[in-house]
Structure formats: structure tokens, C-alpha cells
Amino acid sequence: MKKNRILKQSSIMIVCTIFAFVILFPILILLFNSFKSLKEIYLSVLSLPETLNFDNYTQAFSELDYFRSIRNSLTVTITVTMANVLCCSMAAWVLVRYKTRTSSVIFTVFSVAILVPFQCVMLPLLSLMGKLHLVNMPGLMLVNLGFGSSMSIILFHGFIKNVPAELEEAAAIDGAGQVRIFFTIVTPLIRGISATVAILNVMGLWNDYLLPSLTINKKGLQTLPLKTYLFFGAYTKKWNLGSAALVMAIIPVVIFYVCCQKYIVKGVTEGAVKG
Secondary structure, three states: OHHHHHHHHHHHHHHHHHHHHHHHHHHHHHHHHOOOOHHHHHHOOOOOOOOOOOHHHHHHHHHHOHHHHHHHHHHHHHHHHHHHHHHHHHHHHHHHHOOOHHHHHHHHHHHHHOOOOHHHHHHHHHHHHHHOOOOOHHHHHHHHHHHHHHHHHHHHHHHHOOOOHHHHHHHHHOOOOHHHHHHHHHHHHOHHHHHHHHHHHHHHHHOOOHHHHHHOOOOOOOOHHHHHHOOEOOOOEOHHHHHHHHHHHHHHHHHHHHHHHHHHHHHHHHHHHHO
16 A cells, blocks of 8 residues: 555656646746757757856847837736735635626626637727727736736635635624725635735736837837847747847746745635635
8 A cells, every 4th residue: 555655746846847847847948948050050959068158148238129129018007916916815705706687697797708818809809998098007917906906806806705704704793894804804815816806807917018019119118028029030040049039028927926925825825714
């Protein structure tokens, strides 16, 4: 019995190791190529760099206008993520606690909306944004908030259903209003799912190319994905600089994920215990 258990655990470890290698292999290739010259990349994409040459990073840093580009990306990402977590958590809480036919219809609309691809509404949406003079940074944030709301509300809705309503009823009896109940009772219990929603939004917003390219593809307003695309032209492709630029674009979101990972586990565990 013990032998079978050890064999099973070893098999799981081998499968997980292979799966991790498959996932990380493209990132390793990107990292290796970021230190190569263009000639080395054309000779062999899979080989290790001959030397750790940081010239690609310094040149890509300059051509990206990195500080301005990362500022634009951070402005969009942080603003939309904070608004998304706040608005969608409150909306989901109301939809869960006030069980009416209207709330059911609204939740169904959000559930259906998540199935609609952005490409299907892209042209009429851009036309509407033009008429409302929203082809700019605030318009980009507003549209991103709208498109990200459906998934966020569904995630919050499923989690808040497991939050005991008795805690809110006890607070209401003590004289707490709805706003105070949400921020003092509900919010601490949904930290886990809030971190998860935040990470999903950050990853989507940080890597988004299509919508920013249609709305803010102007000098001084471009985000990191837009600036990185400039290394891959129609006739010439600077693979070495592009690889370095992509690594620099990935680093902030990786740092964010590592910092938030413990809050996800802690928050979900607390929610499970208290629920």
C-alpha cells in the first residue's frame, strides 16, 4: 500500500514537472534571446547566448520610452482594476442579497455578456466612442471597465453566496448601515476573491493590445504593448530588441502576481473557515 502511494506521488511529481517545463519553456527562450545579438537569433533560436549582453536592454529601454510607457500602462491598469474590484464586488453583493426577479435578470445579462467576443462589437463601439468623444485614455478605461465587469461579477457572486448573511443581519441590528456593512463585514471576507479578480484584470489590461491600438495609439499615450509592437515591423523585425522589451514588459506583472499570491491563499482560506 505504501509502495503504491509513493509510486502515485512520484508519477504526479513527474507529470507536474513536465507540465511546468512546457509552460516555462517559451519564457526561457524569450529570456535567452533577449541577451543575444540579431545574428545569434537567426543562427539558432534555441541555443544559449554566447555572453550576457545587456546592450539589447539599454537600447530597448531608450526606444520604448520606458518610463512614459510604463506610466501609461500603470495608469490604465491600476485605475480600471481598482474600479472593477470596487464596483463589481458591490454589484455582486446586491445581486446576492436582494433576490428578486430583476436581480436574476441582471445577473443573467452579465452571464450572457461574457460570451460575446470583443471583435463582434468592436466597430459599432468605436463609432459610438467617436460620437461621444471618448477615443482617448478615459474612454479606454471606461470600455475596459465595462468589458471586465461580467467576469468579475460572476466570480464575486459565486463567492459572496457562501458568506453567511447572519453576520450582516447582526451588524444591521446594531445600527450599521448598508455601506458600513459592506466595507466592514463583507469586504474583509472577500479579500481572497478580490485578489483573484484583481490579478485577472491586471493580466488582461497589462497585456491588452487591440483596444489601446484603436483608441490611444498616439505618441505620448502608448502603453507598453503598443510600444513593444514597434520592434516588429512589416519588413524588418528586431527580434533581439523585441525580446528584451517583452521581458521588461513582463517583469512588473510577475512582481505583482508574486506579491499578491499569499493574499489569495490567505483570503480564500479565511473565507472558507468563516463561511
